[in-house]
Amino acid sequence: MASVSQAEETVCRQRGDSENPQLSKDGDIMLGGMFSFHSTWKDRQDTYMHKPLPTECTSLLFREFQLAQAMLFAIEEINNSTELLPGILLGYRIYDVCGSIARGVRAALALANGNEVVSASSEAPCTRTGQVQAIMGDTSSSPSMAIATVIGPFHIPLISHFATCACLSDKTKYPSFLRTISSDYYQSRALAQLVKHFGWTWVGAIRTNDDYGNNGMATFTETAQQLGICLEYSVSVFKTDPPDKIHKIMEIIKASTSKVIVAFISPSDMDTVIHALSQHNLTGYQWVGSEGWILDSQTAAMDRHHILDGAIGLAIPRAHVSGMREFMLDVKPLNSSSNAIFTEFWEALFSCKFEQSKSSAGYQKECTGHEDLTGVQNSFTDMSLMPIFNNVYKGVYAVAHALHSILNCNKTCNNTAQLDPFMILQHIRKIRFKTKVGDEVYFNEKGDPAAKYEIINWQPKENGIVDFVTVGFHDASLPADKQLNLQNNSFIWAQNSKQVPLSVCSEKCPPGTRKVLQKGKPVCCYDCLKCAEGEISNITDSITCVRCHPEFWSNERRDACVNKEAEFLSYEEIMGALLTAASLFGTCMTAVVAIIFFHYRQTPIVRANNTELSFLLLFSLTLCFLCSLTFIGRPSEWSCMLRHTAFGITFVLCISCVLGKTIVVLMAFRATLPGSNVMKWFGPAQQKLSVLGFTLIQVIICILWLTISPPFPFKNFKKFKDKIILECALGSAVGFWAVLGYIGLLAILCFILAFLARKLPDNFNEAKFITFSMLIFCAVWITFIPAYVSSPGKFSVAVEIFAILASSFGLLICIFIPKCYIILLKPQKNTKKNMMGKGAL
Numbered sequence: 017m018a019s020v021s022q023a024e025e026t027v028c029r030q031r032g033d034s035e036n037p038q039l040s041k042d043g044d045i046m047l048g049g050m051f052s053f054h055s056t057w058k059d060r061q062d063t064y065m066h067k068p069l070p071t072e073c074t075s076l077l078f079r080e081f082q083l084a085q086a087m088l089f090a091i092e093e094i095n096n097s098t099e100l101l102p103g104i105l106l107g108y109r110i111y112d113v114c115g116s117i118a119r120g121v122r123a124a125l126a127l128a129n130g131n132e133v134v135s136a137s138s139e140a141p142c143t144r145t146g147q148v149q150a151i152m153g154d155t156s157s158s159p160s161m162a163i164a165t166v167i168g169p170f171h172i173p174l175i176s177h178f179a180t181c182a183c184l185s186d187k188t189k190y191p192s193f194l195r196t197i198s199s200d201y202y203q204s205r206a207l208a209q210l211v212k213h214f215g216w217t218w219v220g221a222i223r224t225n226d227d228y229g230n231n232g233m234a235t236f237t238e239t240a241q242q243l244g245i246c247l248e249y250s251v252s253v254f255k256t257d258p259p260d261k262i263h264k265i266m267e268i269i270k271a272s273t274s275k276v277i278v279a280f281i282s283p284s285d286m287d288t289v290i291h292a293l294s295q296h297n298l299t300g301y302q303w304v305g306s307e308g309w310i311l312d313s314q315t316a317a318m319d320r321h322h323i324l325d326g327a328i329g330l331a332i333p334r335a336h337v338s339g340m341r342e343f344m345l346d347v348k349p350l351n352s353s354s355n356a357i358f359t360e361f362w363e364a365l366f367s368c369k370f371e372q373s374k375s376s377a378g379y380q381k382e383c384t385g386h387e388d389l390t391g392v393q394n395s396f397t398d399m400s401l402m403p404i405f406n407n408v409y410k411g412v413y414a415v416a417h418a419l420h421s422i423l424n425c426n427k428t429c430n431n432t433a434q435l436d437p438f439m440i441l442q443h444i445r446k447i448r449f450k451t452k453v454g455d456e457v458y459f460n461e462k463g464d465p466a467a468k469y470e471i472i473n474w475q476p477k478e479n480g481i482v483d484f485v486t487v488g489f490h491d492a493s494l495p496a497d498k499q500l501n502l503q504n505n506s507f508i509w510a511q512n513s514k515q516v517p518l519s520v521c522s523e524k525c526p527p528g529t530r531k532v533l534q535k536g537k538p539v540c541c542y543d544c545l546k547c548a549e550g551e552i553s554n555i556t557d558s559i560t561c562v563r564c565h566p567e568f569w570s571n572e573r574r575d576a577c578v579n580k581e582a583e584f585l586s587y588e589e590i591m592g593a594l595l596t597a598a599s600l601f602g603t604c605m606t607a608v609v610a611i612i613f614f615h616y617r618q619t620p621i622v623r624a625n626n627t628e629l630s631f632l633l634l635f636s637l638t639l640c641f642l643c644s645l646t647f648i649g650r651p652s653e654w655s656c657m658l659r660h661t662a663f664g665i666t667f668v669l670c671i672s673c674v675l676g677k678t679i680v681v682l683m684a685f686r687a688t689l690p691g692s693n694v695m696k697w698f699g700p701a702q703q704k705l706s707v708l709g710f711t712l713i714q715v716i717i718c719i720l721w722l723t724i725s726p727p728f729p730f731k732n733f734k735k736f737k738d739k740i741i742l743e744c745a746l747g748s749a750v751g752f753w754a755v756l757g758y759i760g761l762l763a764i765l766c767f768i769l770a771f772l773a774r775k776l777p778d779n780f781n782e783a784k785f786i787t788f789s790m791l792i793f794c795a796v797w798i799t800f801i802p803a804y805v806s807s808p809g810k811f812s813v814a815v816e817i818f819a820i821l822a823s824s825f826g827l828l829i830c831i832f833i834p835k836c837y838i839i840l841l842k843p844q845k846n847t848k849k850n851m852m853g854k855g856a857l
Contacts, residue, residue: 033070035111035126038357039084043095043107045419045435047412048127049087050120050153050163051080053112053357055284056255057119073114076364078396079283079314080155081357082344083177084110086405087152089343090412100413101420104429109148112357113159115284120159124167124174127151149440150175150415152408156282157181157228164190171438175414177407180307181231185462192441194463196407196414197332200228202467202492203306204235206330207278209490209500210471211304212243217540218521219245219276219304220269224285225252232280232306246521246540248274255284262288266296275510276519278304283312294321302510302517305329310472313398316482325476326510330469330490332403335453340409341399345389362387365396400484410457418443467492475508527554528574530561547574550737566733567740580733584742585648585810585817592648595817602641602824609832610634616839620848629680629703633673633831639666640824644817656727656744661718663820664755665711670827671762671793672710676703677831678769678786714758721751741809760797766790789830793823 038053054073062068091106111123130147150173154160160179167174168191175194176184182201184193211219221236223229229252237247249272251265269277279286286309293299303324309315310329319325349358349370363369368383389397399405421443423429448458459465471488488502509517525531525544530553534541547553547561552570564570568577585592613630616622622630643666646659680703725748732741746752767790800819807815838845 035122037109037126038112039088039108039110041107043105044431045104046107046109046148047087047091047415048124048148048151048153049084049108049110050113050123050127050151050159051084051110052077052115052155053080053084053361054114057114057116059256071114071116071119073112076360077284078361078365078394079312079401081361082396082401082405083155083408085344085347086340086408087412089337089340090409092343093339094412094416100416101423101425102428104419104423104425104431106416113154115156115159117159117162120154120163121166124151124163128167128170128172148172149419149435149437150444152177152411154179156226157184157231158226160184160193161190161227164193168192171441173415173437173441173444175411175444177411178404179228181227182235183227183231185464187462192437194411194414194444194459196410196457196465197307197404198467198469198492199462199464200232200306201235203330203469204232204280205239206467206469206490206492206499207280207304207306208236208239208243208245210328210330211240211245211276211278213500213502214516216276216302216517216519217245218248218274218519219278220272220274221247221250221278221280222265222269222289223250223252223280224282224308225254225257226282228282228308229280229285233278236278236280244540246538248272248521248538253281253285253289255288257288262292266292266298269293269298269301270296273521274519275300275517276302276304279309280306281308283309283315286312286315287318290315290318290323293323299323300511302519303327303329307331307469310474311400311403311484313400314395316474316484317395319482322476322480325474325482325512326508327474328487328507329472331472331484332407333468333470333489334403334486335406335455336402337406337409337451337453340402340405345397347389349383349385365389365392365394406451406453406455410451410455413449413451414444414447414457414459415440417447417449421447471502473507476512524556525553525558526556526575527552527558529553530558552577567731569738580738580740582650582742583736583739583809584650585813586650587648591810591814595814595821596645596648598821599641599644599817602821602828603638606634606638606641606828609828609836610638612836612839613832616846619839619846621835621838621846628700629673629676629707630832632707633670633677633827636666636670636673637824637828640670640820644820647813647817647820651729651742651744653729656729657722659744660727660746660752660755661722664718664759665714667759667820667823668714668762669707669711670824671759671766672707674786674789674827674831675710675762675766675769676707678766679703679706682769682772710762714755717751717754717758721748721755724748725751727752735808739809743813756797760794763790763793763797767794785830785834789827792826792830796823796826 039049053076055075055077056073058072058074060069087108087110091108094100095105109127111119111126113120113123127148151163151167152175154163154176155178157179158181160174160176161181161184164174164184168189171192173192173194175196177196179195180197180200180203182199182204184190184195185199185201219240221233223233233250237250240247249268251268253262253265279289281289299321301323303326305327307330310327311331316324347358349362359370362383362385366383366387368381368387370383370385418440419435420429422435422439423431423433445459445463448456450456457465469490470486471490473485473487475483475485477483485506487506488500490500492499507514507516509515521538521541522531522534522543525542529544529546531542532545533539534543547570550570551561551563552574553561554575561574564577567580569580570576571578585595587593587596610631613622613627613634617627639662643659643662646655646662649655727744727747730743730745732743735741767787770784770786770790796819800815803815804812804819
């Protein structure tokens with residue numbers, strides 16, 4: 017950028033054309049400024065055959081002129097102060113960079129080097145201190161990145177009021193960059209939190225195609241994914257884009273299903289988007305904006321079709337700097353030392369022309385320079401961007417406080433101190449002060465201030481003007497759950513609605529369902545499937561269904577686990593009541609038979625076959641009928657042990673009695689043979705002992721079973737999904753089958769002996785009835801096994817009770833009813849002669 021010419025003396029010159037500031041004023045210490053007084057420039061096709069012409073800037077921006085005025089106001093206020101930098105005058109050099117990165121870099125080098133031809137000494141050729149000690153600007157992130165890269169090695173502080181790209185916090189790349197506006201690192205996350213707060217999980221995104229938009233949207237996208245928000249589309253736009261690209265973007269928006277659009281975009285690019293939206297009549301969308309445009313009155317003025325009404329977004333906290341508005345409105349072109357930019361500004365402001373101006377063709381009236389700004393209503397007189405003006409104001413004051421510290425100012429300052437940009441940069445990083453409006457100014461290790469935002473809602477008034485209403489706040493320094501503070505009752509949404517818009521790819525899955533992603537679509541697009549039986553989801557948008565505990569089952573809606581129905585054979589239900597009635601009926605019937613036998617105990621038919629065994633058999637049958645009641649009701653530890661052991665012992669007692677009677681029949685007929693002495697060995701005493709012996713064996717088996725592994729109450733979850741079967745587990749299967757096997761062994765033995773004695777000559781051969789009763793008994797218990805195994809739940813218990821009752825009734829009816837029939841209805845046959853007579857005779 018510099019060359020040395022070997023002439024009469026060594027001089028340093030800047031290569032190329034010199035860059036002259038648009039606004040300047042000399043002072044003891046100089047500050048630089050870079051603002052885009054113009055929003056764009058004319059494109060030229062360079063032929064590389066001749067030197068390119070200087071960039072011609074177009075489209076005057078009043079708001080950038082306001083920013084420059086804010087810088088001048090701060091400098092003038094400091095120069096008039098007796099407390100800050102007393103006796104020191106601050107000067108300035110302010111350049112118009114037109115939003116161009118190339119012009120920004122040229123302006124930065126001009127501020128660092130100066131434009132003068134400088135003699136160079138032989139000891140230090142072409143070296144000098146920087147022309148300015150700090151630079152205010154730039155407004156945008158991309159130019160700020162380029163400028164910071166160029167001046168970073170010289171350690172000249174660059175303090176931006178509006179460059180928010182999070183990438184600028186990287187001190188390895190941009191060591192001298194600082195800013196008085198929060199980083200997009202926080203803004204992007206705050207926007208994602210805001211979108212999530214209102215339940216918008218399906219949104220579109222549009223961004224400026226520069227570092228500000230691309231980096232900001234990248235952070236927003238990353239945070240949105242973490243919060244479960246999906247982007248249906250994400251498009252970029254730039255003010256110089258050709259019409260066909262803008263048309264494609266509009267077609268994407270038109271074809272989308274999302275109703276919320278997040279716009280991370282600069283004001284100039286937002287103007288382009290608004291114009292395209294108006295042409296395509298795209299309305300009814302809920303806009304969520306970054307601080308770049310959400311508080312910009314010029315953007316609101318461009319929105320003549322009220323496309324952005326109801327927009328919501330983040331803005332720099334509002335501030336009022338006393339005296340600044342009056343200073344800005346007191347501008348006069350004829351009082352200015354830099355007439356060119358002021359003249360252009362004045363002509364645009366009042367649509368007039370100065371007689372000497374050549375650039376004001378098209379204006380019909382002549383400017384006097386004394387026009388009154390009081391009655392003018394435009395973007396220059398609008399002070400809605402005061403928060404940004406305040407950022408410029410704070411940046412200038414940050415440099416002033418650093419200089420105040422370096423120069424050891426008290427009542428006066430040390431004018432002889434050698435200023436070094438690196439020293440100034442270090443002091444700026446350490447300053448901490450409050451402005452006159454109470455704002456605390458400091459920079460963290462990344463050169464960023466505290467991240468605080470106002471949440472702004474665009475609310476149209478009756479006259480069509482948009483009111484920027486503060487509806488909440490966001491403070492990134494607070495805990496995550498307290499950062500967002502909204503006043504939900506004061507919102508106006510798109511199309512003047514009072515209801516929060518809905519923007520989802522799929523409706524929320526209610527409790528009782530789970531989300532299943534749709535193939536090939538983002539995670540926000542899903543189907544809701546009802547949870548399977550036994551599973552629930554009790555939250556909205558559940559991704560899984562949780563299986564209930566084994567003792568619980570899902571309800572009909574699948575949103576809660578309820579206690580499973582405990583199934584057991586109870587006395588209250590019909591089947592239990594019928595079986596109970598049958599058991600009691602059998603008991604009563606047995607008692608009636610016993611009474612009849614007791615009343616007619618002296619008759620031959622009762623005495624014919626051991627009266628004591630008959631009464632013992634009736635007693636055991638009574639116990640058999642009653643033991644079935646232990647199977648009914650809720651199983652308990654005692655009932656489980658009692659039911660099987662009582663069943664086993666009473667049935668063995670019963671079969672033992674029948675077996676004794678069978679043996680008596682056989683022995684009685686053998687005793688009638690000549691020389692037989694059998695009855696002496698099987699008399700009444702032996703019969704009682706046999707019954708006792710057979711029964712004692714079963715008692716021993718039961719005692720061993722109960723001692724080693726007794727039956728216990730058990731909750732069976734496997735037979736039924738929605739029921740708990742309360743049953744008695746066997747404990748030891750060997751014990752259970754030993755009890756049943758012993759009963760079966762006695763029954764088969766009894767059946768064989770009775771079968772052998774069935775044809776013995778007698779008018780009343782009891783062996784026939786015993787045979788038939790044993791046949792019924794065996795048939796019942798043989799069919800019991802498959803029926804018991806195949807019966808579900810309480811029905812298996814009912815089958816067991818039915819087997820007990822059926823076999824008991826079989827014994828009672830087959831053995832005792834024929835005798836009762838003779839006793840009560842055929843008493844003439846109840847004689848000893850008839851009992852001993854031959855049936856054939």
